[in-house]
Amino acid sequence: MKTLDTILRNDSAHWVGDGFPVRSLFSYHGDTAAISPFLLFDYAGPWNFEPVEGRPRGVGQHPHKGFETVTIVYDGEVSHRDSTGGGGTIGAGEVQWMTAGSGVLHEEFHSPGYSKTGGPFRMVQLWVNLPAKDKLVPARYQAITRDTIPEVAFDGGRARIIAGTFGEVEGPAQTFTPINLWDVQLDAGATATLPLPDGHTTMIAVLSGHVTIDGEGVGEAEIARLSRSGDAARIAANGDSIVLVMTGEPIDEPVVGHGPFVMNTEGEIREAIAAFNAGKFGTLAPAG
Template sequence: MEAKIKTVSAILNAPAPHMVGDGFRVHNFFPKGYKIKMSPFFMLDYNSRIEFSARNAPRGVGVHPHRGFETVTIAYHGAVAHHDSAGNSGVIYPGDVQWMTAGSGILHKEYHEEAFSKKGGAFQMVQLWVNLPAKNKMTTPKYQEVKHSDIARYKLDDEAGMIEVIAGEYNETKGSASTFTPLNLLNARLNKGGKAYFDFPAEYNTGFMIIEGSVKINGTEIAKTDQFVHFKNEGTAIEAEALENSIVLILSGEPINEPIAQYGPFLMNKPEEIQEAINDYNQGKFGYLDE
């Protein structure tokens, strides 16, 4: 029996950009840009490719708290250095992924890596907020540093390209990042004319972020650089054909059907949990991090 096509709901243009700190010029596709169902993914901030001039003092975002979810940062161009209140630090280079579980609470800051800042150049990133179910919202904070060299890869037939499996799986190739709920996060690096086939459960919320190039979806719809393809919750099969060399970030996950209470960098289930997060932050329970 042939799988039913997962049809396109909409092809969305990038919303007007805004600055996060002075280092990230982002298009917020959701939840503010478009009201689309993408749980367990709560937010997609897309830093479309931009050229930053050389600068001695690195641009970035100062100290800020998080609780109740995970941040996933994927680098395509440029480099970002990060520090947190648990003493963790590192650099995210092109192709790398940083998966930070904020859980019960952490302070964090992110800046352009020093050498990149002094040289300047192309900068392109994605940051996702992945919601945590109620039972895991207060889990101990942790990091998963996924270096590009360590990402699981599935080579497509006919020189079509490569699927990088960050989390979840593709054709039995499993990603190295662990998740709290079932989801797939993939980078499809497709050569011109190459085709890739995907199969996600009908109820999974699914979207494609076109990072580079242009692709034809299911033989009909064309999506181009900086557009987001949102799919309906029906059918399972998707075909993507690269009309030129392309990179597509693929998100698909089982929705978390729980109430959401959000205030700034806190993502909880109830308003009283937001107030508790604010109180804990003000009382220094998230630790300390130098500006």
């Protein structure tokens, strides 16, 4: 069994734009080797937004380079638009997987429909690093809808496989390095044993409910980071719980991050800033 290394938490929240009340549970400002290939985990919500007319709440045009953003919506709706022409709206249970690669501009807002009705909002944004050889790939966008995400039932719950594999079931997301991303629901009182790759960085984020892992309690908006050694983890659900299971093969390369850019050297960061300032990340077409 994998063992518990540490529990990651952050009681301080901040707003990203006016649409995303966020707690950053880990980021590249810390021990990047321990979390590789992951870079950042923002937990937005839970929050209840009042209806609004006019411009939807969110965050306007901004750049990224050198990694991928993975946005998973649990409540509410998020609309995305980027300089590759990618975009769309996702709702509960759906995923936007954007590869920034060589550089991209994008924006994220609540959908017009959700803005008019308001209601509960909860989402996760995970940043996934790219290896040096892929940091300059062309930007791309994957819209992963509910109907494309397979579900696996196991004793004590069920898992939706967004990326990677669970047994013989494979998720739809295309990744550059070996990654598993599973949206897992656990039944109250159940103890589940999840098969996990030996050698992978392994983190389990609790998004609702409360679980026990390796004898330690983990509650909402907390992440259990487990040992890389071991090929399974045992989780006891103290009530109905939703957890996001993240595993990935570590990328043994330097990480240098500056705001929305994550590269391997300071020189590459300066190049990214210069490319953005020179307008080389493209443009967003006017909203339709």
